[in-house]
Amino acid sequence: MRRLPHSWAVLAACLICSTIPISIASGQSEQIDVFPSEAGKLLGAARAQQPGGWLVLGEGFTPVAVQVLEGGAVCLFEAEAGTYAVLYFPPSTDGIFQPVVRVVELGDDSQPPPPPPPPPPPAGKYQIVMVIDADRLDNYPPSQRAVINSLALRNELEADGHYFYEVVDARAIESGSVPEKMRPFLNAVRGDELPRLVLAPIDGGAITDYPLPLNADDLKALLENPPR
Amino acid sequence: MNTYDTDNPADVAKLLELHPPSNYEVYPRRTRYGEPAAIKLGLEPVDAVPDVLLEPDQYEDAIAEAHQLQTLPIYHMYHTWRPKGTRYDQDGLGYCWTWSGTGCLQTCRAMEDKDHVELAPVSMGYLVGWANRGNYLESFIGGARQDGIYPGDMNSHNRNRSQWPMDSTRKKYRLDKVWDTNRSDMVRHCHSILCYGRSLYIAYNWWSHALELVGIKYNGTREWLISNSHNEDDVIVLTGSRAVPDEAYGFISTVQV
Numbered sequence: 001m002r003r004l005p006h007s008w009a010v011l012a013a014c015l016i017c018s019t020i021p022i023s024i025a026s027g028q029s030e031q032i033d034v035f036p037s038e039a040g041k042l043l044g045a046a047r048a049q050q051p052g053g054w055l056v057l058g059e060g061f062t063p064v065a066v067q068v069l070e071g072g073a074v075c076l077f078e079a080e081a082g083t084y085a086v087l088y089f090p091p092s093t094d095g096i097f098q099p100v101v102r103v104v105e106l107g108d109d110s111q112p113p114p115p116p117p118p119p120p121p122p123a124g125k126y127q128i129v130m131v132i133d134a135d136r137l138d139n140y141p142p143s144q145r146a147v148i149n150s151l152a153l154r155n156e157l158e159a160d161g162h163y164f165y166e167v168v169d170a171r172a173i174e175s176g177s178v179p180e181k182m183r184p185f186l187n188a189v190r191g192d193e194l195p196r197l198v199l200a201p202i203d204g205g206a207i208t209d210y211p212l213p214l215n216a217d218d219l220k221a222l223l224e225n226p227p228r
Numbered sequence: 229m230n231t232y233d234t235d236n237p238a239d240v241a242k243l244l245e246l247h248p249p250s251n252y253e254v255y256p257r258r259t260r261y262g263e264p265a266a267i268k269l270g271l272e273p274v275d276a277v278p279d280v281l282l283e284p285d286q287y288e289d290a291i292a293e294a295h296q297l298q299t300l301p302i303y304h305m306y307h308t309w310r311p312k313g314t315r316y317d318q319d320g321l322g323y324c325w326t327w328s329g330t331g332c333l334q335t336c337r338a339m340e341d342k343d344h345v346e347l348a349p350v351s352m353g354y355l356v357g358w359a360n361r362g363n364y365l366e367s368f369i370g371g372a373r374q375d376g377i378y379p380g381d382m383n384s385h386n387r388n389r390s391q392w393p394m395d396s397t398r399k400k401y402r403l404d405k406v407w408d409t410n411r412s413d414m415v416r417h418c419h420s421i422l423c424y425g426r427s428l429y430i431a432y433n434w435w436s437h438a439l440e441l442v443g444i445k446y447n448g449t450r451e452w453l454i455s456n457s458h459n460e461d462d463v464i465v466l467t468g469s470r471a472v473p474d475e476a477y478g479f480i481s482t483v484q485v
Contacts, residue, residue, distance in 0.1 A: 138279055
């Protein structure tokens with residue numbers, strides 16, 4: 001059972017009004033009760049085939065006050081947004097009461113849904129591909145060329161648990177000589193300005209790419225905490 | 229790792245005994261640095277890439293850093309096609325011009341992070357009509373750029389042309405960009421290309437021999453680290469004034485196929 005629909009609210013209002021004497025025309029002031037009775041409260045209702053007993057329990061089995069209508073066939077209650085158990089006790093002929101239990105969610109649609117939880121932090125180890133434009137390698141700063149050429153850096157990255165896959169020349173993309181295993185990495189940088197650093201989690205997953213860091217320290221810092 | 233001081237006549241005598249210059253395995257270059265004929269062969273003057281050039285006061289620091297980061301070609305060569313202990317041997321065949329050039333191309337591929345494929349130097353024998361004959365380094369460069377080197381045993385001496393067809397297989401292993409060096413600025417050009425991250429295809433006229441320059445080291449003196457093809461199991465080291473090559477070409481890139 002969900003939040004009380006509009007028609008139910010109208011019905012409830014009518015039922016309530018039918019039990020409360022109103023005399024507008026006479027000009028007399030009458031006391032009425034309106035629901036919800038205060039801000040932040042929501043209306044819940046339940047209806048049975050025949051009059052019976054009602055019990056509504058909130059979190060921690062906290063009883064909630066109910067209004068019983070139609071001689072006990074309708075139960076009305078107001079409470080804050082949350083989950084409630086509505087127990088209906090039908091009349092018993094043998095002294096044994098078997099309640100019927102329904103769970104109802106009272107929600108507040110006016111509030112925005114809570115933000116999704118943040119994604120879990122990355123595993124921290126990556127498959128690493130560097131995509132370069134070999135025709136422009138001489139334009140790269142020496143420290144960036146060192147990132148590309150350094151065997152010591154590759155060994156260090158692998159000792160840290162990463163997998164240094166390959167340095168790929170963009171001309172390989174143009175010539176169509178791209179190995180199948182490389183396609184996802186190269187597709188990720190399509191249209192981007194080279195050189196790029198392309199990462200995939202070591203056990204597979206979403207591929208991300210960044211400008212190739214200008215030196216080894218920046219590369220290691222990026223691998224520690226890749227920007228999102 | 230054998231070291232030879234080229235200013236020591238006894239060491240020079242040892243080198244000449246390994247490889248007598250009378251074999252004429254290498255002919256001095258026909259073109260001149262920077263001239264149209266050289267450029268037409270694909271020999272781009274390295275002075276046209278000024279961002280790469282080092283100043284003399286930068287040599288030692290740049291070389292030290294290149295060793296620390298292992299960006300010098302020698303490390304990639306050790307890591308791939310010629311680990312320490314691997315023998316590379318032209319075995320009396322007058323083909324130093326292709327043993328060294330093929331090694332240089334393999335090192336270039338290694339530094340480009342391409343999958344290692346062993347290439348057979350003898351497959352370039354077509355350039356000399358499969359005879360046991362010397363050649364110009366420019367000729368090897370032309371053949372390596374146009375036709376490529378056939379994959380196979382890098383110590384094979386089989387000059388049977390049917391073993392090494394001129395087909396699409398060798399086209400996958402072609403040289404592309406080459407930087408030329410100026411003999412008058414050879415030390416600077418060699419340092420610059422090595423620190424850029426590529427090896428050099430070199431020749432010594434006094435030795436009539438071609439080799440591959442894979443590094444430099446400063447150890448109280450300047451040591452030239454060279455991959456030779458006389459059955460050594462490691463690089464050789466040349467020091468002294470005659471260790472500066474007379475001719476050198478940086479193998480900068482190979483083609484994508």
